[in-house]
Amino acid sequence: MNTSFLCEVAQTFGTPVYVYDEAKIVENYQRLKHAFGKQDVKLHYALKALNNTTVLKTLRNQGAGLDAVSIEEVFLGLRAGFEAHEIMYTPNGVSFEEICEAVDLGVMVNIDNLSILEKFGARYGANVPVCVRINPHIMAGGHAHISVGHIDSKFGISIHQLRHITRLVTHYNLNIVGLHMHTGSDIIDADVFIQGAELLYQAAASFPNLEFMDFGSGFKVAYKEGDIVTPIEQIGKKIGASFQAFCKEYGHELELWFEPGKFLVSESGTLLVSVNVVKQTTSTVFIGVNSGQNHLIRPMFYNAYHHIENCSNTDGEQKLYSVVGYICETDTFGYDRLISEVREGDVLAIRNAGAYGFSMSNQYNARLRPAEVLVRDGKAHLIRRRETLEDIYRNEVEIVEVEQLV
């Protein structure tokens, strides 16, 4: 989305506003879908990245399923038109009651804890097929910086507890139809990734009823020029081939699943903000914008880099700035950024804000969450209204003093 178009969007819908390019979401979905050579893959979109119903419908039209991490996300998916069987529910640390609720809805449950697996076995036995989340503990050295399911992770059942899993399976007659791993780390190197996959292939020998394997996500996207990204096609072909070899050995074809979040929606999104103040201090020039960590927390929370452009003055002289939010915290979007000369009132575009942007936003400082806009066929459509003050106190309850009877 070019800067003059974004200026128009800012004018029409006001700022701050999240703008998503639908075509980019579709392009990335199709790219990933076809990256695995002859091996077909099923993509379950991890909706925690961006859960606007219109975006969910876009991905559903492409053929995606969903990966939900809470029962509320399951309900959002159902509401958007996904069938229960198209949803995988991968919670961590939730109550057994919530898991039962998901079973009642008919979604596939992915269990990442032995105590829950035992309860599940006692309650459902062979009646409800289930998936288990394995932590393979692969640590890659060198420059790969991949720590796949490290030892301190709270996620998954350790691969070293495989024997305990099979004990529960035998005793409760559990029907394990899927093995899952999601490391949360970036996949950059196919060989490292395949090392993790191979541990799952070996584990598969203990589960004769498998129907799918789910390798989670970790598809890295570029946030700035020169960033290492996942070479999807290259990695995909290797993983596809390794999976086909595994299926041959296993004895029948399994489905290969992934759960991309960031890869599908990050690049599509831009957060548009307006410049409130240009403030020269002794150390830098601060650009103060009408947004902050309440709307996009990734720079502050993960030290994430988001490219920033001045839409209102694209040909201006490049100058060095620190772009900060209006929250009473040190909420810096970017230090020492070269941006074409910024004036008060200009509109800035904060790029790659589609994933974990709006979905992690909050109302700190009693600020309203921004509007969301989707660009479809070159036209901008409002897909979520900006909040109003009432949204901030809506659920408050006043204490009503009952008059004392004497």
Ligand SMILES: *Cc1c(COP(=O)(O)O)cnc(C)c1O
């Ligand atoms: C968050 C999450 C994902 C998506 O991760 P991305 O880095 O956004 O692709 C996939 N699977 C599970 C279980 C998750 O928790």
